[in-house]
Amino acid sequence: xxxxxxxxxxxxxxxxxxxxxxxxxxxxxxxxxxxxxxxxxxxxxxxxxxxxxxxxxxxxxxxxxxxxxxxxxxxxxxxxxxxxxxxxxxxxxxxxxxxxxxxxxxxxxxxxxxxxxxxxxxxxxxxxxxxxxxxxxxxxxxxxxxxxxxxxxx
Amino acid sequence: xxxxxxxxxxxxxxxxxxxxxxxxxxxxxxxxxxxxxxxxxxxxxxxxxxxxxxxxxxxxxxxxxxxxxxxxxxxxxxxxxxxxxxxxxxxxxxxxxxxxxxxxxxxxxxxxxxxxxxxxxxxxxxxxxxxxxxxxxxxxxxxxxxxxxxxxxxxxxxxxxxxxxxxxxxxxxxxxxxxxxxxxxxxxxxxxxxxxxxxxxxxxxxxxxxxxxxxxxxxxxxxxxxxxxxxxxxxxxxxxxxxxxxxxxxxxxxxxxxxxxxxxxxxxxxxxxxxxxxxxxxxxxxxxxxxxxxxxxxxxxxxxxxxxxxxxxxxxxxxxxxxxxxxxxxxxxxxxxxxxxxxxxxxxxxxxxxxxxxxxxxxxxxxxxxxxxxxxxxxxxxxxxxxxxxxxxxxxxxxxxxxxxxxxxxxxxxxxxxxxxxxxxxxxxxxxxxxxxxxx
Numbered sequence: 098x099x100x101x102x103x104x105x106x107x108x109x110x111x112x113x114x115x116x117x118x119x120x121x122x123x124x125x126x127x128x129x130x131x132x133x134x135x136x137x138x139x140x141x142x143x144x145x146x147x148x149x150x151x152x153x154x155x156x157x158x159x160x161x162x163x164x165x166x167x168x169x170x171x172x173x174x175x176x177x178x179x180x181x182x183x184x185x186x187x188x189x190x191x192x193x194x195x196x197x198x199x200x201x202x203x204x205x206x207x208x209x210x211x212x213x214x215x216x217x218x219x220x221x222x223x224x225x226x227x228x229x230x231x232x233x234x235x236x237x238x239x240x241x242x243x244x245x246x247x248x249x250x251x
Numbered sequence: 252x253x254x255x256x257x258x259x260x261x262x263x264x265x266x267x268x269x270x271x272x273x274x275x276x277x278x279x280x281x282x283x284x285x286x287x288x289x290x291x292x293x294x295x296x297x298x299x300x301x302x303x304x305x306x307x308x309x310x311x312x313x314x315x316x317x318x319x320x321x322x323x324x325x326x327x328x329x330x331x332x333x334x335x336x337x338x339x340x341x342x343x344x345x346x347x348x349x350x351x352x353x354x355x356x357x358x359x360x361x362x363x364x365x366x367x368x369x370x371x372x373x374x375x376x377x378x379x380x381x382x383x384x385x386x387x388x389x390x391x392x393x394x395x396x397x398x399x400x401x402x403x404x405x406x407x408x409x410x411x412x413x414x415x416x417x418x419x420x421x422x423x424x425x426x427x428x429x430x431x432x433x434x435x436x437x438x439x440x441x442x443x444x445x446x447x448x449x450x451x452x453x454x455x456x457x458x459x460x461x462x463x464x465x466x467x468x469x470x471x472x473x474x475x476x477x478x479x480x481x482x483x484x485x486x487x488x489x490x491x492x493x494x495x496x497x498x499x500x501x502x503x504x505x506x507x508x509x510x511x512x513x514x515x516x517x518x519x520x521x522x523x524x525x526x527x528x529x530x531x532x533x534x535x536x537x538x539x540x541x542x543x544x545x546x547x548x549x550x551x552x553x554x555x556x557x558x559x560x561x562x563x564x565x566x567x568x569x570x571x572x573x574x575x576x577x578x579x580x581x582x583x584x585x586x587x588x589x590x591x592x593x594x595x596x597x598x599x600x601x602x603x604x605x606x607x608x609x610x611x612x613x614x615x616x617x618x619x620x621x622x623x624x625x626x627x628x629x630x631x632x633x634x635x636x637x638x639x640x641x642x643x644x645x646x647x648x649x650x651x652x653x654x655x656x657x658x659x660x661x662x663x664x665x666x667x668x669x670x671x672x673x674x675x676x677x678x679x680x681x682x683x684x685x686x687x688x689x690x691x
Contacts, residue, residue, distance in 0.1 A: 162418065181338055217335075
């Protein structure tokens with residue numbers, strides 16, 4: 098909690114004193130980073146710190162795809178299957194990875210290691226296919242490359 | 252004559268993202284010059300330059316700046332780095348390779364418009380780029396380029412990075428402001444326009460990253476020189492993003508009126524394996540598609556408008572002759588169904604209906620009447636929503652149907668996809684052979 102308060106203090110300096118609610122996305126992101134996912138308690142914490150209603154925190158937490166309102170695996174792997182990546186082979190990769198991990202789209206492996214899902218355009222169409230692993234971008238993917246990355250996740 | 256590069260000249264240079272490197276190449280001299288000018292004179296230079304917004308709409312930047320009401324303060328600047336239109340990937344390279352050029356453009360724009368607080372709204376997925384920009388901003392503060400006295404003058408400016416969290420709609424300017432205010436990204440009804448009632452109810456300018464990165468060059472060389480690089484009502488160069496089945500995908504800086512076919516066949520090396528082009532989307536996935544025989548055309552805003560499509564965000568998506576266009580449209584429609592914010596019924600319901608019908612056509616589960624229904628549906632979405640996402644979802648569908656209807660009917664009649672497992676054209680193997688060649 099000390100870390101949350103300290104880092105939120107730094108974030109709040111970027112917004113006018115009377116506009117603290119503007120920090121809702123960064124506050125939720127920080128909460129997610131520290132507490133793992135945005136449980137109702139974490140949403141409430143953010144709302145209180147920013148002087149706004151819990152409904153506002155929930156509205157934001159549930160609207161943006163990078164904000165997680167449910168528990169997930171230790172790692173989140175998000176493969177782009179949008180038009181640019183699919184034209185470059187991402188559709189096959191998606192099928193192959195589902196099979197390899199033994200999960201459906203959005204599912205978590207039995208050992209809780211990886212949550213896997215397809216996502217919309219990551220803005221990497223020139224270096225497709227692309228994916229995010231715990232928010233870090235990996236580009237120019239091949240199946241071998243992906244398998245290596247997945248193998249390195251503990 | 253060698254081509255003038257305004258935006259990508261320093262890309263690939265060692266440490267090009269640092270202040271020292273930018274300064275060594277003459278960086279921040281334009282800001283110095285601007286601070287000695289009358290603010291209205293800067294706005295005028297931008298008007299003369301014929302700089303048009305690079306985010307998608309192509310609105311005249313100088314004109315946009317002049318819409319701010321004279322007597323209301325504070326005013327804000329929001330820099331749109333939400334780059335999320337499928338096929339678009341240029342702003343991220345400006346930020347990664349030359350963040351100080353963007354910061355300089357922002358500082359000049361703020362000085363010209365009496366703005367003292369600005370935010371770069373960057374999409375959440377660009378974590379690395381957000382960090383690079385944040386670090387560059389800190390460097391600029393430490394060097395007195397930002398802060399209470401910009402370059403020692405009596406002008407204060409604060410600039411911050413605000414990272415989004417995954418929502419295409421936040422690239423729409425009013426949704427961007429809603430998001431920046433700490434809400435979900437629901438677009439606002441216009442009017443009032445952001446120039447009058449914007450962020451926190453105050454006059455606000457929203458400009459794309461690439462748009463502002465041009466401003467230092469315009470101040471240094473003059474608006475007329477920038478206008479002379481382009482044609483008609485569009486000045487300067489543009490970053491064109493080419494993706495899909497070309498040999499060398501990547502970002503190419505070319506004059507705004509560069510020829511689309513030349514870009515694909517010469518600069519990008521044509522289609523992989525020597526196959527033929529089948530269709531090209533010229534300005535991001537929302538832009539109406541062009542058939543192969545239509546691509547010998549200037550990419551300037553008005554020129555592409557004249558042939559029934561749009562220059563949009565500069566995202567050129569190339570599909571070769573082996574691509575199933577029903578499959579391609581199906582995936583594009585899935586994007587809009589996924590990204591519709593849900594505020595307006597025609598878009599919320601319509602995007603999912605379109606996706607569903609196209610999916611059924613692709614899998615041989617639709618009738619010819621469904622194809623007609625799909626066409627009719629697009630007409631019920633167009634123009635009936637608060638923001639342009641509804642139109643953006645309907646335009647690809649209308650254009651694919653208009654230009655490639657026999658392919659849709661073939662799916663209906665043949666009860667399935669004639670392309671089978673190879674609907675995406677290029678195979679994984681042949682793609683792997685070319686991925687190493689990207690220019691940037």
